[in-house]
Amino acid sequence: xxxxxxxxxxxxxxxxxxxxxxxxxxxxxxxxxxxxxxxxxxxxxxxxxxxxxxxxxxxxxxxxxxxxxxxxxxxxxxxxxxxxxxxxxxxxxxxxxxxxxxxxxxxxxxxxxxxxxxxxxxxxxxxxxxxxxxxxxxxxxxxxxxxxxxxxxxxxxxxxxxxxxxxxxxxxxxxxxxxxxxxxxxxxxxxxxxxxxxxxxxxxxxxxxxxxxxxxxxxxxxxxxxxxxxxxxxxxxxxxxxxxxxxxxxxxxxxxxxxxxxxxxxxxxxxxxxxxxxxxxxxxxxxxxxxxxxxxxxxxxxxxxxxxxxxxxxxxxxxxxxxxxxxxxxxxxxxxxxxxxxxxxxxxxxxxxxxxxxxxxxxxxxxxxxxxxxxxxxxxxxxxxxxxxxxxxxxxxxxxxxxxxxxxxxxxxxxxxxxxxxxxxxxxxxxxxxxxxxx
Amino acid sequence: xxxxxxxxxxxxxxxxxxxxxxxxxxxxxxxxxxxxxxxxxxxxxxxxxxxxxxxxxxxxxxxxxxxxxxxxxxxxxxxxxxxxxxxxxxxxxxxxxxxxxxxxxxxxxxxxxxxxxxxxxxxxxxxxxxxxxxxxxxxxxxxxxxxxxxxxxxxxxxxxxxxxxxxxxxxxxxxxxxxxxxxxxxxxxxxxxxxxxxxxxxxxxxxxxxxxxxxxxxxxxxxxxxxxxxxxxxxxxxxxxxxxxxxxxxxxxxxxxxxxxxxxxxxx
Numbered sequence: 001x002x003x004x005x006x007x008x009x010x011x012x013x014x015x016x017x018x019x020x021x022x023x024x025x026x027x028x029x030x031x032x033x034x035x036x037x038x039x040x041x042x043x044x045x046x047x048x049x050x051x052x053x054x055x056x057x058x059x060x061x062x063x064x065x066x067x068x069x070x071x072x073x074x075x076x077x078x079x080x081x082x083x084x085x086x087x088x089x090x091x092x093x094x095x096x097x098x099x100x101x102x103x104x105x106x107x108x109x110x111x112x113x114x115x116x117x118x119x120x121x122x123x124x125x126x127x128x129x130x131x132x133x134x135x136x137x138x139x140x141x142x143x144x145x146x147x148x149x150x151x152x153x154x155x156x157x158x159x160x161x162x163x164x165x166x167x168x169x170x171x172x173x174x175x176x177x178x179x180x181x182x183x184x185x186x187x188x189x190x191x192x193x194x195x196x197x198x199x200x201x202x203x204x205x206x207x208x209x210x211x212x213x214x215x216x217x218x219x220x221x222x223x224x225x226x227x228x229x230x231x232x233x234x235x236x237x238x239x240x241x242x243x244x245x246x247x248x249x250x251x252x253x254x255x256x257x258x259x260x261x262x263x264x265x266x267x268x269x270x271x272x273x274x275x276x277x278x279x280x281x282x283x284x285x286x287x288x289x290x291x292x293x294x295x296x297x298x299x300x301x302x303x304x305x306x307x308x309x310x311x312x313x314x315x316x317x318x319x320x321x322x323x324x325x326x327x328x329x330x331x332x333x334x335x336x337x338x339x340x341x342x343x344x345x346x347x348x349x350x351x352x353x354x355x356x357x358x359x360x361x362x363x364x365x366x367x368x369x370x371x372x373x374x375x376x377x378x379x380x381x382x383x384x385x386x387x388x389x390x391x392x393x394x395x396x397x398x399x400x401x402x403x404x405x406x407x408x409x410x411x412x413x414x415x416x417x418x419x420x421x422x423x424x425x426x427x428x429x430x431x432x433x434x435x436x437x438x439x
Numbered sequence: 440x441x442x443x444x445x446x447x448x449x450x451x452x453x454x455x456x457x458x459x460x461x462x463x464x465x466x467x468x469x470x471x472x473x474x475x476x477x478x479x480x481x482x483x484x485x486x487x488x489x490x491x492x493x494x495x496x497x498x499x500x501x502x503x504x505x506x507x508x509x510x511x512x513x514x515x516x517x518x519x520x521x522x523x524x525x526x527x528x529x530x531x532x533x534x535x536x537x538x539x540x541x542x543x544x545x546x547x548x549x550x551x552x553x554x555x556x557x558x559x560x561x562x563x564x565x566x567x568x569x570x571x572x573x574x575x576x577x578x579x580x581x582x583x584x585x586x587x588x589x590x591x592x593x594x595x596x597x598x599x600x601x602x603x604x605x606x607x608x609x610x611x612x613x614x615x616x617x618x619x620x621x622x623x624x625x626x627x628x629x630x631x632x633x634x635x636x637x638x639x640x641x642x643x644x645x646x647x648x649x650x651x652x653x654x655x656x657x658x659x660x661x662x663x664x665x666x667x668x669x670x671x672x673x674x675x676x677x678x679x680x681x682x683x684x685x686x687x688x689x690x691x692x693x694x695x696x697x698x699x700x701x702x703x704x705x706x707x
Contacts, residue, residue, distance in 0.1 A: 074669040079685075081654075082678055086685050117560050244588055244615075247643025258615075265618055369490065369517035370559050373611055373622065375591065386609065388490070388596050390517055396599075401592040401611070409646050438669055 039067075046075045052149060052427055053434035055408075064419050069412040073405075076438040084398035088364025089115055090325065092395060094185040096385070099400055100436030101182060102145050105131075105138040105174075106378040107400065107436075108187035110385040113268060115189040117372040118389050119323065119365075126314040127191035128269045133204070133307040134177065134186065136300040140211065141170035142379035143293040147218065150290070150428035154231050159222055166214055173207045176200070179336050191317035194329050204308055208301050215301075218294050232287035236414040236426030239284050246413065247406045250381025251296065252430065254280045255288035262377035273310070274303050286429035293431075296379075323365050326357040364393040373401075380404055380431055404430075404437040488555055488566045488626050489518045489602050516602060522558040529619055530563050533585060537575075540582040547571050564622040569634050572625060573661075576640045579612060579621070586616040590641035593648055595655040599681040606657055608634050610644075627657065636662040654679035 011020045045056035054075035060068035080099050084092040096111045097104040109131055116123065123131075148163025171181040177196055178186040186193050222228045238248065240256040253260055261278040263271040279295040281288035317324045326346075330339035346354040369391040375384035381403030388397040407430050414426040493516045525531050534556065538549040552571035557564045567575060579587040591611035598605045604626035612621045625634050636659040637644040648659040649668040656677035659665055667674060676683055686699040697703075 074667075074671070077669040079678065082685055120560070245642045247590055247592075247641070260615060370519065371490070371564075371596075371609075371622075372560055372562065373591075373620070375620075382591060384591060384611065386592075386594060386611070390490075390598070397596045399592075399594045399596075399609075401594070405646065405650075406592070406643060409643060 046072075052153070052430075052432055055427075055432065055434055055437075057411075057423065057427075059420065059423065061420065066416055066418055066420060066423055069415050069423065071408055071411055073408065073434070074438055076434045078435075078439065080439045081398050081400065084395055086394065088393050089189055089367055089395060090364060092398060093188055094183070096398070096400060097183050097185050098435065099439050100378065100380070100383070100402060100404065100433045102142045102433050103138055103378050103380070103383075103436070104183055105134045105187060106376060106383055107385075108185065109135060109269070110374060110376045110378075110383050110400070111387070111398070112187050112189050113376065114372045114374040114385040114387040115367065117374055118367050118370060118387060119189070120368070121190065121318055121320070121323065123191045123318060124315045125270075126195075126312060127316045129307050129310050129312075130192050130196060130316060131187055132269050132271065132274070133304055133311070134174070134184075136303045136307070137170060137173060137177075137204075137207075139300045139379045140297045141167050141174070143297050144170065146293055146379070146428075146431040147222075147290065150425075150431070151222070153424050153428045154228070156222065156225075156228060159218070159228075162214075162217060162221065166211070169207060169210055173203060176203055188317075188325060190320070190323045190325075191315070193317075193325065195316050201308060201311075204304065208305060211297070211301055215294065215297055223291065223294075229287060231421075231425050232285065232290060232429070233283075234285050234287075235418065235422045236286040236289075236429045237284055238410055238414050242410065242413055246410045248381070248410050250377075250379070250403055250407065251289045251292045252407060252410070253381065254278065255292055256284040257282040262375055262382060266375070268374070268376060270310075274306050276300075276303050286425050289429040321356065322360075326353070326360050366391060366393055367395075371397075375401070378403055380433070380436075381407060383436075400436070400439060402436040402439065404432040404434070405439075408432045408437060488557075488607075488624065489516050489604065490596075490598060490607070493601070519555075519557040519559060519564070521555045522563075526556070526558050526563065529617070530558055533563070533619065533621065536582060536584040537578065540578045540585065541575070544578070546574055562620065562622060564624055567623050567625050569625050569627070572623070573635050573637065573640060576610070576612075576623070576637055580640055585614065587612040587614045587619075587621060589613040589615055590637065590643050590647075591620075593637065593644045593651055595651040595657055595679065597655060597679060597681045603628075605629055605681075606632050606655060608651065608657060610637065632657045633660055634658070635660050636665075638662055653677065656680065 011018050013019075040061045042059050042061060043056065044059065046054040056072035056075065058070040058072060059066050078098070080095045084095050087095065092115075093108050093111060096107040099107050144163045144167040148160045148167065151157070151159025151163060174184065175181045177200060178184040180186075238246075238252060238256060240253075240258055242248075243253045243256050243258070249260065257280055259278045259280045262268070263274075263276075264278050276299045279292050279299065281292060327338045327342050329336055330341075332340065342357075346357050367389040369389050371386065371388040373384055373386045375382045377383075382401065383403055384401035386397070386399040386401065387395055390396040411423075411427055411430060414430070415423040418426070522530075526534065534549070537553075541547070541549050541552060547570075551568065552575045553565045553567055555566040557566070579585050589612070591613050593611075594609050596607040596609060598607065606627040606629055608625040608627065610623040610625075612623065613619070614621075627634060632655070634657055636648055638648065638659075639661070645663070646668060648662050649665060651657050652659060652662075652665050653667045653669050654677055666672065670678065684699065
């Protein structure tokens with residue numbers, strides 16, 4: 001390397017005087033000179049449109065290259081686990097549903113399956129099928145948000161608008177089926193809170209039809225799109241050994257080549273009776289995860305169809321009156337509430353029913369002491385509910401092993417050594433939901 | 440599935456292991472309710488792990504003939520029963536393999552490392568001596584017949600004041616090779632809440648252990664950077680401890696003061 005001043009302009013003498021020729025500096029030399037002690041630490045978030053919720057990134061940069069990435073979480077910590085310890089087992093559902101707010105029905109299911117293992121009960125077939133049905137509808141909605149926000153963060157705004165438009169279909173359907181768009185608290189220990197409303201089959205079948213028409217739109221819009229591919233291919237690379245060491249599950253693990261889907265390998269709620277595929281890839285990059293999510297939505301549609309066919313008439317809550325919620329809901333003039341029949345019975349006819357209702361609603365049911373850990377496959381990976389009971393009517397400990405929390409640990413491994421813009425792509429492919437991560 | 444045994448070991452479904460459905464309801468509480476009067480509430484002298492506090496209250500007694508349930512609830516602390524051989528299913532196989540693998544490398548044997556084995560509801564729990572935790576975890580991960588290569592999570596449980604070794608660290612292991620799940624539990628005293636870190640064996644334990652430190656105040660010795668993760672850095676106290684209040688601010692509503700949730704009347 002020469003020691004000449006790169007900014008020095010060459011000069012020549014003319015009759016008018018000295019003329020200097022100013023040219024651009026030698027960028028290679030400039031970078032060589034500045035690298036090493038030119039370290040920039042930038043802070044992204046927690047309120048930043050490209051960090052997928054209230055997540056904070058502390059990036060150490062050399063030029064445009066990320067040399068060190070640290071994640072700061074906890075901005076959405078709401079003490080859900082602590083609160084559950086002060087509520088009955090049934091009330092706990094309304095708390096856990098708010099953890100991973102894009103997959104509320106999965107939180108409820110994991111919590112309820114764990115409670116039911118502690119109780120030693122099995123839910124009726126119809127309740128199990130309804131749970132599967134609702135979870136798969138929810139999975140589509142969650143993956144659509146993953147695509148939509150991922151698209152927004154990369155500047156593919158039509159991907160965002162299309163994704164949220166399709167998700168609106170999901171939310172409308174869930175509102176029709178459960179009464180609420182999000183935070184349903186529909187799945188309860190012992191079954192589900194009430195049967196599906198009349199006309200559910202037509203609504204779900206028309207939903208399947210609409211989604212079958214619209215899902216290929218993502219392939220048309222994004223899969224072959226050169227910019228989309230260039231932004232995602234080879235970005236956020238995390239091979240299989242890295243996934244296992246960092247505890248990463250879900251589409252990220254499957255994009256590294258391992259067909260690990262708890263619905264398939266540890267079936268629950270009768271998933272072994274459904275015919276579906278677990279799509280995998282070996283590229284282990286952000287693009288593979290995007291393709292897997294689109295494919296998983298199609299598989300979910302298949303499961304929904306089969307669940308509809310399997311739906312036989314029957315009870316949706318366990319028969320045991322010591323556990324089953326006493327009231328039945330119905331739609332009155334002022335919206336959803338206790339059914340008038342039930343109110344008439346407990347207020348006018350049966351003192352015992354009133355006592356039973358009061359005891360179960362205020363005190364709750366007792367759960368034999370012990371602990372249980374039940375994992376299920378949420379859209380983001382292994383969602384486990386570790387519940388501990390001391391024999392009382394309230395949980396002694398509720399812990400959700402949330403996949404967002406664990407998967408986020410892989411973000412530095414995916415993004416260090418890459419460009420700043422690739423951090424965004426890698427994070428979007430992780431699809432973290434901070435409500436679940438921070439709980 | 441064996442659902443009726445009360446004290447004997449639960450037989451898990453072959454092969455499916457921890458993934459199998461609920462089995463073997465434990466009836467320790469209802470069986471004990473009638474037998475223990477108020478004077479017998481004194482804690483059982485247990486050498487093994489205690490997982491629960493003694494409970495008492497105005498309501499909740501069962502089996503006394505009084506259907507109102509009033510008359511005083513007196514329940515001793517729950518202690519999970521040690522499982523006896525055969526554990527059933529693959530549980531024996533894993534225990535045998537671990538015994539052999541631990542004997543091979545010449546360190547402490549299985550019975551020294553694991554105080555108690557409990558099989559409950561189709562899940563196996565090992566109550567582990569913290570001195571041997573890291574070596575045991577490494578053996579479980581590396582032994583070709585065990586292959587618990589995946590750590591699902593590390594978390595804590597506080598069983599409340601008055602319980603011997605009230606803090607428990609709970610490690611959920613998963614063998615993807617054999618599709619088995621195993622839980623390691625380390626019981627700690629509140630004033631000596633130190634546990635060796637598993638980060639060197641399972642890097643994923645990093646954030647889990649930070650969360651457990653943050654929430655329970657359990658110090659993981661050897662952790663690369665044990666800092667708070669969910670609460671702000673300058674926070675005082677560890678919120679998931681039973682001694683830490685929930686909220687704590689009374690709510691005023693229409694001139695009536697409603698106590699915070701943890702001070703309201705409780706039907707335990």
